[in-house]
Amino acid sequence: MAESAPDDSINKYGAAYKAAVRGGTQDRVTLKEFHIREPTSPIDLSGNRIFHLLALHGHSEIVTELLDLSSPPHGLSTRNLKGDTSLHEAARFGKKVATAEAMLCKDGSLISARNQLGESPLYLAAAYGHRDMFHFLAEKQFSKNEWRRNDGCTILHAAVMGEYYCIYMFSKFKYVFIIEFTLHDLHSNGKLISCASSQPGLAFEIVNKYPDLISKHDQMGNTALNLLVQSPSTFRSGTIYSCRMLCSSAFIPQDMAAIIIYIWFFGEVGRCPGDPENPGDSIPGKLTRFLIRCPLFAKIYDAKQKHQFAMKLAKCLIKREKKWRYHGDSGEDRSDIRISGPLLENANMSNEKNRIKDPLFQATKLGIVEVVANILEDFPGAIAMLDENCKNILHLAVEHRQFEVFEFMKTKKFPIATMVLEVDKNGNTALHLAAKLGDHRPKNVAGVIEQMSWEVLFFQLIKDHSMPQVFSQQNNKGQTAEEVFDKTHKNLLGMAEKWTKETTNTLMIISVLIATINVTGAFTIPGGYNQDSGYPIHLNNVDFSLFMVYLVTALIFCILTLGASISAHLSRFQKDDFYISLPLKILIAKTSLFYSLVFTVMSIAQGVVLETNGDIPFLFIVAAIGGTCIIWFLTIAIYVDITFPLYHYLTHLFIQLLPYSWQAKLNSFFR
Template sequence: MTSFQDVQAAATEFARGFNHNYYRPLQVAALKGDWETAKKFFNNDPTATTAKVTTLAMTALHVGAIGGQWQFVEKMAQHMPKEALAVQDLAGCTALHYVAMGGNTKAAKALVTKNPSLTQITNLAGLSPLIYAITSTNCKDLVWYLTLVTTDENPGFPFSGSSAGYLVALLTAAGFHDITLYLLQQHHNLAIVTDDNGSYILNVLSKMPAEFPSGSKLGFFERCIYQFVPVDLDHSPLSNLTDINQPELQSKTYMAQGFQSYFGSLRWKGIERLVPGIKEVRDRKLRHKSAVRLVDYVCSKALTRNSAEFWQSFVSANILRNATSSGIVEILRICFDYFPDLIWNYIPNEGYIVHVAIKSRQEKVFSLICNMPICKNFILVVDESENTTSHLAANLAPSAQLADISGSALQMQKELQWFKEVEKLDHPLHREVKNKNGKTAWELFKEEHKDLLERGEKWMKDTSNSCMLVATLIATVVFAAAFTVPGGNNSDKGIPIFLNDNAFMVFAISDALALFSSITSLWMFLSILTASYAEEDFLKRLPQRLILGLAFLFFAIATTMIAFGATLSIVLRDRFQWVYIPITLLASLPVTLFAMLQLPLFIQMIRSTYGTSIYHPQSLW
């Protein structure tokens, strides 16, 4: 492979005999896309169309492609001979390399149509235009186009040469799993290419949890859309390439997808234009389905290599560790399905897979592995530092895991839940086992979570103090309102004048409910301030009190606004009969705003406190 210094030396040598002043007007015209000026230059000097006009031995076509002047590139392609399109600069790049870097499909089509061999030419680093399109742009249409028109021929052999593994790794990292699947079906050798870290494809995917359903974080409405939106994995999504008039390419497209799938795709594209968010969910689901099928396809091809040594290098310890620490259940499930012996794999300095899952707090992987009887043996293993499995669970979770949980108190609760769940599966005798540092698992937990405990206590007290202020204000207001009722009282007996009015009854009931609920909320928050704040208090006691306090506070706010609305209706209805409409709308605003701001935290606390256990046994086979 030629180094940068070699290219620089070649450029220096080439520059000695290069007439810069002569070609400068043509170079500037190409950078600007000024075809008229360039055409005049070509008329005066016809050899300039193929001449090298820069010190890096680039033609005007190269310069136009680097400048992103796509119309200029198309016109140059028409005026240049077929062989001249394949001219390489000192870095070994043709104009198609730079067009691929710029991401323009139409310009690429103009070059490839005239000289189809351009797609096979690699630069000095062994990289084809297809690789340039993947690494330098996010234009999937161009990647699809170059994939379909690139053949595994001289001089570069893009799909079987030295850069083949790099190609599939880049495609996978870019999330173009459907394109990768298409290539693997055409060139079976790409499925089993490996390096020192194992399979190129599995190694990349094991670091990309967002490409799988288990690692996807969807909102409520996104999850609803995700379940129903269809995806077609046997469909090459080339609808955006309809402007490319290439019969053989269109034939491949229609044969791949079928007419029914094609028209179904058009129907969903119409829906996506009306609701743009659907396209994002649909694209994500396509990536998820494609990634799972890609893993399955790669493992199935590896299985044809009847060699245990190959399997061990193909699904390396690095891949298993990455997939486990990233929580990618799909990769582990498929790998164990094809290669069951991998379950015994011991990862150096990490332990068995269940130990990696515990350290990285991957609940789904933990539930998958622990459903197997053999896992009980793994859990009883003590490492070199005499740490039991409970000791591993006692360590503080990675910061990335804690960041997904809002509030230090809820983080502490999650840590306790995880420790208690692992402790249930561990042997009872291990609770008193001390590691090399002389600490039991619970002692280690308290030491590791000392700072988090302090932050959780502060968070609880700050939240309670803020909510107590609101609850006190509501209690004061509604208490005073009970003795200054709307319309006043009868001077003889002190009975409210509007006692028999329905609106007044609404006021009285809602005012009483607001007072009772605000006082109850106040006591809940006060009990939080006076709690002992031991570690185990964060498991149930403190979260339950906070949930009750927030629930009663929300109810107090809602009933206070109802009482206020009923009072305004009584006072103003004789003048404005429609007054209850704006009153209702305005009263709903603060209640809705409070719900929107606090409801996510409230729901998260309920799910964390009263939800299902962390451990959900899953069937592996």
């Protein structure tokens, strides 16, 4: 019976529902008649009343007219099935502040009404990023109880979860629109419009207006900074716009182009590049406006603004949290804060999930090197912090295979050798954790051979920064780091061996086929032989010399491919072979095969020129050149997509041989 009631309401009050959605002049009569007759009746399946729908669609004038029909107003405080009042809907959709103002003038108690999740209208305005609505409701709000919902999330949590970091001012012709930043706010009326400027958004405004909320945590122990750090895609290091993530790309050349656009075409947040007084009229500003009209470029611009403002917000939150996070008691009220870790391991914690999470540990585990760098540069003493498992940040970076975090610590000359010596509650040093193959496979690893190579490299790097006594040190299971590595990497080593042999077999077969084509072409030359002398007819022709050069070069690369493939195929497949030997051999084999294919095609094209004596129609030449350029472009793109993971690995391996000052610059470049 309860389920049939809403269905009957839709049939019976369909006219009122449509009128509330449209909100036209003719609809006002229908709405007034319905409101006088049945002000509290639901008109849709969600249990919404007329005021809910009017607030949803922003018909503030009709709301005012209906409110004047009765005193006190009927149906205004009635809730739908989710427990939302009409003011909740006005705050959620935020179309007109006048709607909320009219409602509060009639019933001021709506400001403190909560739905089933414990959300107040103020919370919903923050959760959906409606700045004007939020500030209007904040002026009417006198109780801090409406800052939170049932799970402990505050209005600052809501703004951070919604990613409302900045405001963009988009301009088109003579019109200016101020839009709260979200991933979907790049279009106006279905058409993309260009950016004039950007500025901090609602999350920053809440931080400045209610600084006490920075240290507040929800039932899961998350502060706003914790929520910000929990999303790696909020920062550049966790997206495709970071060079370290290229290997996880579906098509690497495409993301390479995106990174170039990200870095070189769009300037810093808060301004378009060019003339600071009138940036839109400068050449860089016009270029930015032109590019951002394309959805692909707009997506990249959107991401850059998001990353830079998120980092600014993170810095702001870090500085505000430092008093209680890293320097102990500051005189602030911390009655609702619970801190976990070895320093308080004897404390009586009623619920494990309520423990406050440290953003430094979170950022380290997720590889958000920007946040880690900011915390450690501002508060170097945080390097000594331990988590609940007695692990320092080096342990966590190693365990989660966050290479960039380790590189940052190394180039900043933190005491890595001392940190490696420290053990967690299981007796593992950082070298043990580097040796253990866990469930934390890096996203920037393409295949099994790359994964095995990175595992060996990481283990070797930690080993190079360890004191000799660490090599023989045993954990609580009586295992040294070498023993842990051999045991946990046994299956991966077997898969890498199988993959290598299958790959080298394929490379050898293809190289032999290409070599056969070139050998055949060398003895069946274009134009044939002179029957009197036995020499090729085109022997003295420059085109014939080029033809032979291409053939011989292709054969040389085929032999090089064959040699490198055989050498890799017959390797011992010990872990040290994956450090440099096998990756280098496979890269040489793939690269040589690529060049052998290139020179084979060039020799075929040169053979066509010899056969026709250069007498080729002009249109055919133009079409051939155009087609060749397209084919070469696609071929190079495919080659880059196939070989980049190995180049990426060998580049980082080479960087490790350089001085620390050079390493810092190169790592910053490749980041």
